[in-house]
Amino acid sequence: MTAKSIPAGVTAVVRAFFWLPRSARAGVLILVVLVIVTLLAPLIAPHDPNAIDPTRVLAGPDLGHPFGADALGRDVFSRTVYALRTSLAIVFASVAVASLAALPLGTAAGYFGGWVDQVISRPLDMLLVLPALLLAITLIAIVGPGSIVAALAIALIYLPILARVQRAASLVVAHAGFVEGGRARGWSSFAVLRRHVVPNALGPLLVQAAILAGFAVQIEASLSFLGLGTQPPTPSLGLMLSEGRDVLTQAPWVEIFPGLAIAVIVLAFNLLGDGLRHRLDPQGMVS
Template sequence: MTMTMASGARRSRSAVAALPRSARIGALILVVLVVVAVLAPLLAPHDPNAIDSSRVLGAPDLGHPFGSDALGRDVLSRTIYAFRTSLAIVFGAVAVASLIALPLGTLAGYFGGWVDQVISRPLDMLLVLPALLLAISLIAIVGPGSLVAALAIALIYLPILARVQRASSLVVSQSGFVEGGRARGWSSAAVLRRHVIPNALGPLLVQAAILAGFAVQIEAALSFLGLGTQPPTASLGLMLSEGRDVLTQAPWVEIFPGLAIAVIVLAFNLLGDGLRRHLDPQGVVS
């Protein structure tokens, strides 16, 4: 049992070491951000929603390293809690879209014909709509909120991820080992489970990592417009919206949430670029 666990640990370290440097750096930044988000109640120096009239637009100091906003709330504490909100929405949206796109794209690419048409044509209709307009339309129907924003982002990314999985499955389905499985009399379900899905999954993971960076920006844009996370919950986009009227008077209210968005996007881009070089050498994801 101990030898098996040690062997598994060595394989995991080898797999991580085989990743390009950019992927390791991006993953490390994301791990740090996730830890910060999870431990927000312990790391935040102040209550993110506590109003302090004596600290309205207070400049950064030792007690408030990021300064205070127009209501006297600590910007550092709100930024830490905003990581939790933004990352939860992004990870949730991309995970939901990927889990739905995986079977749809696999079936469309493997079977082709009428199966492909039935799956791909409705997804193509979603794909032609502008992303932000589609999100705003859904929110206008259902109502604003973090959960609705996550569902809107998932709906935007579903056709993109499904098309990537379809293309990858189509390539894998024409491989010799798949033909060998069919020749042995394996059922379609067995071929999909043993060969197609494991070998076609790489480009989907790459595309999901890349799209997660854009999801951060979409979530921030929706919150900035008042359609995503609602006050008093801390959100990076909402903080930018609340601080735009005092930008010249208290620039720190805008600078630090903006930098936080840039760091998250950079981490996902580094991870996606490294995974693309490692998992998608054939360039299924352009």
């Protein structure tokens, strides 16, 4: 296969991958493996994650059940694989929604300033002063528990944080010489934003989104642990931790493996975020 026969998209992805620092590449590889595992969950999981087996209640790990069984005799490995799918879907959805909403809000606030900044920033500041978990619990108490509501709650938590990062970056770019040059040529505000401000101010937002994704895993697990996130019988890492807390001393594997899965996901996002910070945020706009 020659270089010309390789699709341009594949070449761009490979170049972007090797453009990242080594730590970020490790985070990307871990996330890719986890995503593949979630996509192939029906093929990888050896058992039905919700199948109850009374003969295997709290049974230890073996060849057929490498992670053992829980208090209902369900296979912990199969439930962990499916729980990864649930948790990652909520994390990616919440961070994507928050980022897509924060991008126009933060850009407009930083570029236009004045009353536009006040109208956008003051309501977001009101959200920012509320404790994150309390804000999520309040929303869930109003709407009701569930995976979709948990994703929206996390997105609401992250919206003001990401919007402030985008606002700060846009404020810096708005006073750059090339932006002044665009205005001098008679470009409209929309053209200046599209061609100069957004492309040059997007880096810190991507860095912050990657870092917050790791915390989103913990928030999602906390909500599920409290019974406010994913509802049974759908497997979730936080829900598995909640179900296994009463048998921790008898069957520690029920808690250990979901906990390790959460740790691996958080590690991957932190590695990715640190690498993106090194490449995209040299001025340290993301704290």
